[in-house]
Amino acid sequence: MTMLAAWDWHRFTKFDVWGVLFWVNSVVLVALVIIAVMALVRDRQERAPANLVPFHDDEDLETRRLERVLGWALVFSAVLAVSYGAYWLREPTRQEGSFDYFDEGAVERGEVLFANKSMEAYASAFSLACADCHGSPAEDPDLGKEVAAGGGSAPNVYADPDQEKSFAAAWKAPALNTVLYRFSPDEVKQVLIYGRPGTPMAAWGTAGNGPKNDQSINDLVAYLASIQLTPEEAQQKAAAELERAKTAAAAQLAAAETALEDANAAVPEAEEKLATAEAALAALDDETSAEYVEAQRAVTKADRGVEQANEAVTTATTDLAWAQEWADRRAGVTDGQLLFELNCARCHTQNWSVFNPSNADLPPEDLLGKPGGGGSLGFNLANVLERFADILNADGERVEGSGVTNQHDFIAGGSDANQPYGIGGGGSGRMPGQCNTDTADPLGLIEHRGCQLTPEMIDAIVAYERCGLPAMTNEYGAAEYDEDCA
Ligand code: HEC
Numbered sequence: 117m118t119m120l121a122a123w124d125w126h127r128f129t130k131f132d133v134w135g136v137l138f139w140v141n142s143v144v145l146v147a148l149v150i151i152a153v154m155a156l157v158r159d160r161q162e163r164a165p166a167n168l169v170p171f172h173d174d175e176d177l178e179t180r181r182l183e184r185v186l187g188w189a190l191v192f193s194a195v196l197a198v199s200y201g202a203y204w205l206r207e208p209t210r211q212e213g214s215f216d217y218f219d220e221g222a223v224e225r226g227e228v229l230f231a232n233k234s235m236e237a238y239a240s241a242f243s244l245a246c247a248d249c250h251g252s253p254a255e256d257p258d259l260g261k262e263v264a265a266g267g268g269s270a271p272n273v274y275a276d277p278d279q280e281k282s283f284a285a286a287w288k289a290p291a292l293n294t295v296l297y298r299f300s301p302d303e304v305k306q307v308l309i310y311g312r313p314g315t316p317m318a319a320w321g322t323a324g325n326g327p328k329n330d331q332s333i334n335d336l337v338a339y340l341a342s343i344q345l346t347p348e349e350a351q352q353k354a355a356a357e358l359e360r361a362k363t364a365a366a367a368q369l370a371a372a373e374t375a376l377e378d379a380n381a382a383v384p385e386a387e388e389k390l391a392t393a394e395a396a397l398a399a400l401d402d403e404t405s406a407e408y409v410e411a412q413r414a415v416t417k418a419d420r421g422v423e424q425a426n427e428a429v430t431t432a433t434t435d436l437a438w439a440q441e442w443a444d445r446r447a448g449v450t451d452g453q454l455l456f457e458l459n460c461a462r463c464h465t466q467n468w469s470v471f472n473p474s475n476a477d478l479p480p481e482d483l484l485g486k487p488g489g490g491g492s493l494g495f496n497l498a499n500v501l502e503r504f505a506d507i508l509n510a511d512g513e514r515v516e517g518s519g520v521t522n523q524h525d526f527i528a529g530g531s532d533a534n535q536p537y538g539i540g541g542g543g544s545g546r547m548p549g550q551c552n553t554d555t556a557d558p559l560g561l562i563e564h565r566g567c568q569l570t571p572e573m574i575d576a577i578v579a580y581e582r583c584g585l586p587a588m589t590n591e592y593g594a595a596e597y598d599e600d601c602a
């Protein structure tokens with residue numbers, strides 16, 4: 117019964133290849149059963165052996181019988197003729213139709229694989245819960261609509277190199293509803309198959325020792341393709357994130373001020389409770405009574421409450437001091453720096469993915485590497501000026517600004533596996549792009565072509581990389597540089 121309930125009836129009520137085949141087969145099956153039953157019933161009657169039964173006479177065989185057989189032959193030929201015609205007429209769209217069918221099925225299967233418990237598509241035996249880390253479908257306030265895989269985080273613990281402190285430090289997991297702007301479908305497949313060693317992103321394909329075969333990986337890519345934002349939406353989102361980043365330090369400072377006020381207000385309340393408890397105790401003389409013991413307990417508890425309230429004030433004071441310092445450090449941070457932090461630092465800066473600026477116990481200089489100094493995946497960006505130096509034309513003259521243009525194009529397009537880039541760079545396909553305008557897509561998975569960042573945003577990042585990064589320390593203040601330098 118549960119088998120039947122789990123059966124996808126919906127598939128057979130549609131007027132497509134599966135639906136028609138299903139019903140034609142059902143009718144034939146029922147007809148066969150009826151014929152078999154009738155044959156059994158008829159066989160019960162006694163009949164003379166076949167060789168003793170007189171057969172039809174010639175008259176009958178050559179006229180009525182022959183005509184009936186020929187008549188049926190004509191009907192079947194007509195059916196064949198008509199169906200060949202219909203088949204021929206449908207041929208040009210048949211191929212396309214089967215691709216559509218493949219896509220639809222793949223997207224549905226991919227969604228089941230991607231789903232976590234909060235999603236309708238979740239199936240405990242199949243789902244891999246990608247959404248746990250990359251985000252369940254949810255209303256996006258920046259876009260005013262529901263989006264899937266809008267980004268999230270993976271549970272993770274950071275232990276400092278001396279192993280003295282360890283912190284629950286969530287590892288940021290990127291939004292995947294823009295992933296086809298950054299990577300080609302093939303490159304996404306590579307990430308899914310092999311994962312990102314050294315990060316919480318596991319290998320899911322059999323070739324990477326994961327659990328899933330090639331078809332499942334393809335289905336996941338098809339699902340991701342089906343949830344991509346349009347370039348306008350992606351850029352709107354990037355702009356909203358930039359705005360939030362600009363005010364983040366001020367918002368953290370305001371929250372820390374409120375937290376200290378609340379903590380301060382809690383102290384007199386706790387002290388009052390202690391005074392009440394102490395007065396109640398003083399009123400009792402019989403030190404052996406149950407009431408006395410009870411009142412003593414209440415005093416101890418209230419005493420601990422005062423202690424905790426004071427501890428909370430200390431913590432809130434430290435947090436506020438740090439928030440103030442962080443806000444001072446972040447004053448005057450450029451758009452280019454913030455955009456780099458939002459889009460690039462996770463691969464190009466050590467530990468960026470676990471950095472949380474509101475953790476006063478773990479300031480950036482204790483956790484992060486030098487900005488752009490090499491991170492989980494991308495390597496050190498200290499040499500971008502040489503990598504994207506101006507090139508020389510055929511006459512050996514420097515082409516002014518060509519280095520900047522080439523760097524812009526590299527960031528917009530990303531790297532391709534085994535393809536050179538810049539001067540002497542070798543791509544692995546793991547450096548994401550920002551635009552999918554030139555991305556190869558043999559299966560037609562990319563629905564929206566464009567860029568997830570605007571050209572101005574990319575320019576701002578290029579200027580920061582060329583002129584801002586060299587000026588930075590791992591204290592993560594504002595880099596001082598001329599934004600028009602590049
Ligand atoms: C335990 C949490 C977790 C789960 C589960 C998980 N991922 Fe990831 N994934 C991550 C993190 C973290 C990253 C970023 C790693 C890094 O910092 O380079 C990532 C990166 C990726 C990327 C690369 C995106 C980019 O722009 O760099 C893709 C694609 C991806 N995951 C797809 C999936 C799919 C599909 C599944 C389910 C089969 C999945 N992930 C399950 C945590 C997770």
Ligand code: HEC
Pocket residue numbers: 456459460461462463464493494495496497499500503527531532538541542543544545546547548577581
């Ligand atoms: C998913 C990880 C990842 C992210 C995110 C990422 N990069 Fe990279 N980046 C790489 C890798 C890996 C390379 C090395 C080239 C390769 O392997 O193809 C690279 C190389 C580069 C280089 C060339 C450095 C050199 O000297 O050869 C530049 C410049 C660069 N990245 C800039 C950026 C910018 C700007 C962003 C953000 C818009 C960014 N990267 C985001 C992974 C990443």
